[in-house]
Amino acid sequence: MTQTRQDVHFCRNANGFLSAEIDGVSYDRVQLTRALPLTQPGAYIQIADMEGKELAIIEDLSALERAERALAEEELALRYFYPEVTKVHSMKEKLGSYYCKLQCGKVEKTIAIRDVSKNIKQLSGGRIMITDTEGNRFLIPDTKRIEKRSMRMIEPFLY
Amino acid sequence: MPPRHPPGPPGGGSPPPGMQKKSKQFEKELLALFEAQGLDCSKLIIGATGDLNAVGDYLTVWATFDPKGIYIAEGLETILRISKNKPPKTAYSLTKIESIPIGDVDELHIERYATTGSLIAKQGADDHLLCRFSIGMAGDFQSLCDAFNNFKQGKSVEGFSGSIGRQEGGGKKGERGGFAPPDGPPHGNPPRGGRPEPGQEAKDKKPKPPEKKDGKEKSRLWELLRFFSGYKIQMGLVLLIVMLQGLTGVLVPKLSTQALFDTVLNAGNTDPMDTRLAALLTLALSVLGLKLLSEVFNILHSLALGLVAPGVIFDLKKQIFASMQKLSLRFYSSKATGQLMERINRDAGQIQHFVIDGIPFLLVNAATLVGIVVMLFLLSWRLAVVVVAVIPILLSLSVFGDRLFRRMHHRTFAADAKLVSIVSDNINGHRVIKAFAKEDDEYERFSEISEEVKEASWKLNKREQKIFPFFTALVYILTTGVLLLGGMEVLKGRMEIGELLTFTIYLAMIQGPIGFIQNLSNWMARANDSMHRVFEVIHAEDELPENPAAQPLEPFEGSIELNELTFEYEPARPIIKNVSLKVGAGQMLGIVGKTGAGKTTIANLISRLYDPKTGAVRIDGVDVKDLPAAQLRRNIGLVSQDIYLFNGTIADNIRYADPSIGMDGVIRAAKVASCHEFIMRLPDAYETRVGASGQQLSGGERQRVSIARAILQNPKILILDEATAAMDTATERAIQESLHQLQQGRTTIAIAHRLSTLRDADMLCVIDNGELREFGSYGELLKLRGEFWKLNKIQNEAMAAIGVPIEDIPFEVIEEEGENQAENQGGN
Numbered sequence: 001m002t003q004t005r006q007d008v009h010f011c012r013n014a015n016g017f018l019s020a021e022i023d024g025v026s027y028d029r030v031q032l033t034r035a036l037p038l039t040q041p042g043a044y045i046q047i048a049d050m051e052g053k054e055l056a057i058i059e060d061l062s063a064l065e066r067a068e069r070a071l072a073e074e075e076l077a078l079r080y081f082y083p084e085v086t087k088v089h090s091m092k093e094k095l096g097s098y099y100c101k102l103q104c105g106k107v108e109k110t111i112a113i114r115d116v117s118k119n120i121k122q123l124s125g126g127r128i129m130i131t132d133t134e135g136n137r138f139l140i141p142d143t144k145r146i147e148k149r150s151m152r153m154i155e156p157f158l159y
Numbered sequence: 160m161p162p163r164h165p166p167g168p169p170g171g172g173s174p175p176p177g178m179q180k181k182s183k184q185f186e187k188e189l190l191a192l193f194e195a196q197g198l199d200c201s202k203l204i205i206g207a208t209g210d211l212n213a214v215g216d217y218l219t220v221w222a223t224f225d226p227k228g229i230y231i232a233e234g235l236e237t238i239l240r241i242s243k244n245k246p247p248k249t250a251y252s253l254t255k256i257e258s259i260p261i262g263d264v265d266e267l268h269i270e271r272y273a274t275t276g277s278l279i280a281k282q283g284a285d286d287h288l289l290c291r292f293s294i295g296m297a298g299d300f301q302s303l304c305d306a307f308n309n310f311k312q313g314k315s316v317e318g319f320s321g322s323i324g325r326q327e328g329g330g331k332k333g334e335r336g337g338f339a340p341p342d343g344p345p346h347g348n349p350p351r352g353g354r355p356e357p358g359q360e361a362k363d364k365k366p367k368p369p370e371k372k373d374g375k376e377k378s379r380l381w382e383l384l385r386f387f388s389g390y391k392i393q394m395g396l397v398l399l400i401v402m403l404q405g406l407t408g409v410l411v412p413k414l415s416t417q418a419l420f421d422t423v424l425n426a427g428n429t430d431p432m433d434t435r436l437a438a439l440l441t442l443a444l445s446v447l448g449l450k451l452l453s454e455v456f457n458i459l460h461s462l463a464l465g466l467v468a469p470g471v472i473f474d475l476k477k478q479i480f481a482s483m484q485k486l487s488l489r490f491y492s493s494k495a496t497g498q499l500m501e502r503i504n505r506d507a508g509q510i511q512h513f514v515i516d517g518i519p520f521l522l523v524n525a526a527t528l529v530g531i532v533v534m535l536f537l538l539s540w541r542l543a544v545v546v547v548a549v550i551p552i553l554l555s556l557s558v559f560g561d562r563l564f565r566r567m568h569h570r571t572f573a574a575d576a577k578l579v580s581i582v583s584d585n586i587n588g589h590r591v592i593k594a595f596a597k598e599d600d601e602y603e604r605f606s607e608i609s610e611e612v613k614e615a616s617w618k619l620n621k622r623e624q625k626i627f628p629f630f631t632a633l634v635y636i637l638t639t640g641v642l643l644l645g646g647m648e649v650l651k652g653r654m655e656i657g658e659l660l661t662f663t664i665y666l667a668m669i670q671g672p673i674g675f676i677q678n679l680s681n682w683m684a685r686a687n688d689s690m691h692r693v694f695e696v697i698h699a700e701d702e703l704p705e706n707p708a709a710q711p712l713e714p715f716e717g718s719i720e721l722n723e724l725t726f727e728y729e730p731a732r733p734i735i736k737n738v739s740l741k742v743g744a745g746q747m748l749g750i751v752g753k754t755g756a757g758k759t760t761i762a763n764l765i766s767r768l769y770d771p772k773t774g775a776v777r778i779d780g781v782d783v784k785d786l787p788a789a790q791l792r793r794n795i796g797l798v799s800q801d802i803y804l805f806n807g808t809i810a811d812n813i814r815y816a817d818p819s820i821g822m823d824g825v826i827r828a829a830k831v832a833s834c835h836e837f838i839m840r841l842p843d844a845y846e847t848r849v850g851a852s853g854q855q856l857s858g859g860e861r862q863r864v865s866i867a868r869a870i871l872q873n874p875k876i877l878i879l880d881e882a883t884a885a886m887d888t889a890t891e892r893a894i895q896e897s898l899h900q901l902q903q904g905r906t907t908i909a910i911a912h913r914l915s916t917l918r919d920a921d922m923l924c925v926i927d928n929g930e931l932r933e934f935g936s937y938g939e940l941l942k943l944r945g946e947f948w949k950l951n952k953i954q955n956e957a958m959a960a961i962g963v964p965i966e967d968i969p970f971e972v973i974e975e976e977g978e979n980q981a982e983n984q985g986g987n
Contacts, residue, residue, distance in 0.1 A: 033839050035826065036810070038846045044822050046839050054836070057826065135842075 008047065008056055010068040018075045020047055022056050030055065032075050038123050041080070045072065082139035083107070085130070088150035098157075100130070102138060111136065120157045128154060185221065192253045193232065202226060205306040207299040209292030211275060218254075220290045222278055222300070224307055229264060229280070231289050232256040259289075266311065267304040271297055271732075278304070298772075383510070383690060386474050390467045397463045398522065404456035405526025407449050409534055412664040415446045417538075420657030464519050472511045475693070479507060482697045505575075506689035513686035524672040531669050538662050539654055542645055546666065549637050553630065553673055563626075564684035567619045572688060574612040581605055634670055641666055709787045715794050716744040716779045717875035717906035719765060723774035726757075726764055734760050736929040737774070742922060744779070744875075747907040749917035751950060752926035758910045759799075761926070762878045765908065766795045778876070796874030798882040802858075802865040806850035809838055812864055816872035828870040831901060833893045834863035859890060866894065870901055877902065879909040891916070914951050923947065 009021040013028055020030040027049055035044035035057070042061045048054050061069050087103035098113045111132035113119050119131040128140040140146055140154070185193075185208075190200040206223035212233050221232040234253040259280065266281040267289075276297045278289040292300055387394050423438050430438075532550075535543035585592060585601055592601055645662055648654040719742045726735040734757045742748040750758045763769050764776055767783045775782045783791055793816075804812050813828055814820040825845065829835040837860055841847045849856055849864070856864065866882060879898065895916055902919075911917050918937055925933040925946045932946050940947035 033844065035822065035839065035844045036846050037843055040822075044826065044845075048839075052836075052840070054839070059823070 008058060008064070010064070010071045012071065018071060020055070022047065027055065032072060032079060034076065034080065037080060038129065041076070042073075045076070082129070082137045083109070085138050085140045085146070085150075087147065088153045091153045097133065100132075102130075104138065109138075111138065116157045120154065122158050128158070185223070186249060186251070188249070189221070189236075189251045189253075192234075192251055193230075193256070196253065196256050198230065198256070198258075199225070203230075204310065205303055207278075207292075207296065207303040209278070209290050209296055209300065211291035211293070213288050213290055215291060220292070222290055222303060224261065224303075224310075226261065226310075228258045228261050229267075229289070229307070230256060230258045261311075264307075264311075267307045269297060269300045269304055276300065380687075380690075382694060383475075383514070386471045387467065389474070390470060393463055393467045397460055397467070397519070400456050400460040400463065401519070401522040402526050404453055404460060404523060405530050407453040407456065408527055409530030409665075409668075411446055411449050411453075412661050412668065413534060414442055414449065416664055417655075417657045417661040418442055420660055421655045422657075425657075460519060460523075468511070468514050468518075471514055472507065475510060476507050479693060479696055505572075506693045509685055509689035510693060513682060513689075517682050517686065520675060524675040528669065528672040531665050531672070534665055535662065538658050538665070539645070539648060541648065541653075542641055542662060545640060545644060546637065546669070549633065550673075553633060556626075556630065556633075563622065564619070565688055567615070567622060568684050568688045571612065571615040571619060572692075574608065574615045578605070578608050578612055581608055630673070634673065638663070638666055705788050706785045709785055711787050711790045712779055712781060715790065715875050717794065718742065718744040718779050719748075719876065719906055719908070720777040720780070721761070721764075721774070722777060724761075724764060724771050724776065725773045726760060726769065726771045733772070734929050735764070735771070738926070738929075738931045739774075740922075740924055740931060740934060742906055742908070744906055745904055746921040747902055747909060747919060749920035749923040750908065750910045750926060751914060751917065751923060751947060756926045757929040758926055759880055762797070762799075762880050762908060762910060765876070766797060766878065767791055793872070794875040796869035796872045796877045797880065798862075798866050798869045798878070799880040802861045804849045804856070804861055804864060807848065808843075808846045809841075809849055809864060810845040812849060813867045814871055815868055820871055824871060825867075828867040829864075831870050832863045832867035833890065834860065834867055837863075859887070863890075863894065866898070866901075874905065876906045876908070879907065879911075881910055881912065914947075914954055925950075 007021075007023050011019050011021070013019040017029045018032070020027050029050050030047050031050065031052075033046040033048060034041055035046060043059060045058045045061060046054055047056045047058065058064070058072075061072055064072065083104035085102050085104055089101035089103060089108070090099075091101075092099045096114070098116055099110060100113055101108065101110045103109075111130070113130065114133050121129045121131075123129055126143040128143060130138040130140070132138070143151060143154075185203075185206050190203075193200050193203075202225035203223050204225060206221060209220040209222060211217060212220050219234055219236045221230075221234075223230050223232075232253055233255040234251060237250045237252075239248040239250050263282055264280045264287075265283065268279055268281065270277045270279055271294060274294050275291050276294055277291050278300050280287045280289050419439075419442060423435055423442060532543070532547060535546055581601075581604060585605075592598060641663065645654065645659040649656055649659050721738050721740050724735055724738045725733055727733045738761065740748075750761060752758050760769075764771055765783070767776070767788070770784065775784070777783065778786065778791070805815065810822065810825050811818070813825045822845070826835060829838060829845075838844055838847070849861075862882065869877065882894075882898070891913075899919060909917060909920060917923060920937065923933075923935065923937055923940055924931055925940070927946060933940050933943060935943070941951060942948075
């Protein structure tokens with residue numbers, strides 16, 4: 001059960017976008033997609049052209065050369081951007097939606113969450129993913145490291 | 160009426176073998192009556208018992224035949240006595256016997272109506288009605304017809320009792336049509352290779368689980384107690400603690416009242432003040448000590464039970480769930496989903512309530528009751544007798560109440576289940592309800608049932624309010640009586656005042672347990688009702704029992720053979736009628752037919768989701784009943800019209816068959832099923848949660864996920880039940896391509912409306928009204944110009960009408976290429 005392994009190299013094109021050379025064929029711009037964004041962000045990365053046609057799948061990013069891996073990770077980090085929540089200030093319910101005041105680094109944000117049981121998800125490794133009504137996502141990287149007061153506010157919504 | 164043919168020398172040679180078993184069809188006494196009418200019973204071949212004569216009188220009718228004629232007898236059978244272990248004794252009377260010369264009848268057949276059927280004799284173009292029967296007997300009469308027709312054609316005859324060969328038999332071969340005749344034992348031939356005769360044999364030997372009906376209620380409670388058996392030590396401890404608790408509680412009044420009044424405070428006590436004070440203090444302290452001890456025991460027993468009860472409930476729920484997995488499709492389709500959910504949740508909850516709250520209280524109260532009664536007797540046996548005499552009355556009342564309430568609880572439950580059923584119906588069908596603007600009507604419907612629930616609860620409450628005061632009144636009368644009698648005893652000097660006081664205190668105490676007994680009846684009724692339903696699920700017979708001697712097939716090749724398969728969902732309404740066909744390992748069989756023709760049923764029979772009524776499904780020559788269910792299911796992949804995705808991620812759903820499969824395999828399967836692309840477009844890709852609480856996928860998307868699931872299962876036999884019906888033509892093409900890849904090395908049964916998707920099939924069969932009409936390859940069937948040709952034509956015309964170019968092979972082409980003579984005609 002092995003994918004046909006393809007020779008993949010990344011570089012940046014003149015305008016700073018990610019390009020790839022796959023089995024000797026170069027593509028000016030490619031996009032990367034995670035197959036398992038929540039549990040294994042570094043595994044099974046799909047490389048597709050700008051029309052979305054799949055070109056290759058990288059089973060493990062760590063198999064790449066370090067510089068190219070950094071390029072891929074940079075690209076992925078931009079595509080999968082989750083502000084990291086450092087503090088939960090408050091959590092209030094109003095008309096079925098929860099209004100949540102978060103501290104994400106230096107930025108303070110108030111988001112609305114509907115359908116809390118579905119949109120506050122516990123992931124592996126003590127991570128919590130919060131999706132607001134607009135589809136933005138916020139990540140609590142480690143429930144053990146966040147202060148207890150914040151955790152107490154989130155805890156009742158975890159299933 | 161005597162038979163027209165006097166018994167004479169046998170016309171058909173020696174009596175057929177298997178005669179000795181005929182007594183199973185007709186009792187000896189009946190045969191004797193036939194003999195008395197001049198019939199030679201030793202020649203009878205097969206018989207059937209019906210219950211309506213030709214004009215529709217409800218009596219007993221026997222139909223049978225021998226080599227010379229058909230005999231229709233009328234009479235009555237009366238069952239004289241039924242004893243448990245012996246077969247019932249039956250008396251017969253014969254009023255009429257009619258015989259028809261065998262030469263006058265060309266063929267026998269039956270006609271089925273709504274609740275009855277008729278046995279019809281065909282002579283030339285004429286039909287003659289011989290007798291009628293209730294529809295349940297149709298099977299027996301069908302056997303009679305089959306046997307007769309085979310006999311008429313000079314073939315060997317298969318009766319109930321097995322094959323009956325006939326001398327001039329030999330039979331025209333290939334009677335069943337030109338398609339590959341099933342390899343199994345043909346009629347009359349001895350079974351090959353020592354393998355037992357399929358169907359009948361297996362049916363007789365079908366292991367019957369032991370009857371569970373005996374015992375009823377008592378055993379139900381016992382059954383519940385069985386769940387405690389893993390906790391014997393803990394339960395022993397609980398019992399001990401409870402006894403001690405009861406004892407300490409009972410001892411308190413003895414000290415606090417009797418000892419206090421009769422010893423310490425007694426006017427006649429001449430001890431010095433100090434001694435009396437000291438005695439008072441001791442008494443007070445020991446009362447306090449006892450009270451505290453009682454409380455400690457109370458805590459201890461709650462603790463011990465708290466440890467046991469959740470375990471018991473857990474075991475119970477686990478077993479309900481395990482039993483539900485075992486239940487057949489038939490069980491699920493016969494019970495509303497709401498009722499099932501209700502059953503699991505509410506009933507287990509109810510039993511939990513009973514186990515955690517009820518049983519400890521029962522124990523404490525029983526212990527207290529016994530202690531009090533003992534104390535009462537110690538104080539004054541005269542008074543105690545009066546009290547004890549009343550207790551049975553209270554108890555019998557509670558038993559009566561139990562009966563009364565059980566029925567009412569059942570009614571409440573039934574109404575409640577209906578309510579839940581409506582709610583789940585509404586949730587599942589909300590689209591239809593909205594589309595038809597039926598919200599108000601649904602609300603009405605809900606209100607109606609709600610009303611029913613309300614009524615039922617009201618009635619229950621009212622009944623309770625009527626019964627309980629009665630109990631209380633009895634207790635009041637008892638208390639007053641004791642006061643009266645006890646007062647007299649004291650006046651007579653037979654009793655101390657302290658004793659009477661203590662007695663009344665005990666009497667007050669006894670009201671606790673008695674009050675509990677009132678509740679107990681209620682509680683028991685509720686729990687009993689719940690237990691009844693829960694154990695119904697637990698004991699529900701496995702309708703598809705696995706043969707204990709089942710041997711796994713090594714290797715599992717995947718050739719399928721249907722041998723005279725007949726199946727009915729409801730008695731006497733066959734859905735599949737005598738279908739026989741064969742698919743070689745690795746071949747593809749397409750099943751075509753109108754909606755409701757029985758195509759899916761055939762697929763269900765192959766995967767043994769149901770068992771056929773007669774006939775057999777054989778895989779690699781082995782009856783599926785004799786295969787281990789696990790092997791069978793593992794090797795049969797099903798992609799059907801209605802797809803169910805479990806709660807979980809897409810990846811988990813794809814690797815449902817084997818969770819150990821890595822992402823490589825999942826992605827590969829997804830690519831084959833052409834769902835990789837759309838999955839990668841979802842924000843969470845393979846980790847998107849699907850199922851009831853997850854992301855909504857479209858019908859086609861779900862279908863493709865389920866195909867990927869089947870691909871990973873890697874089954875030897877693949878059943879595609881309208882697998883691509885929910886997809887657009889382009890996607891269908893893509894999937895057809897991937898399915899084609901998938902089919903390599905697998906036996907495939909493809910059920911489809913669109914004939915074009917079945918072009919690759921090695922063999923095609925047309926099922927109509929449960930019967931096999933045509934069987935052959937695509938080209939052969941087109942040439943037949945039968946059902947298949949017609950279907951094909953209609954579809955081509957429809958396609959042409961909407962502007963799709965006709966893609967099928969034009970008829971001329973087939974005409975040219977036809978060198979394989981298609982001589983396929985339907986099996987029946």
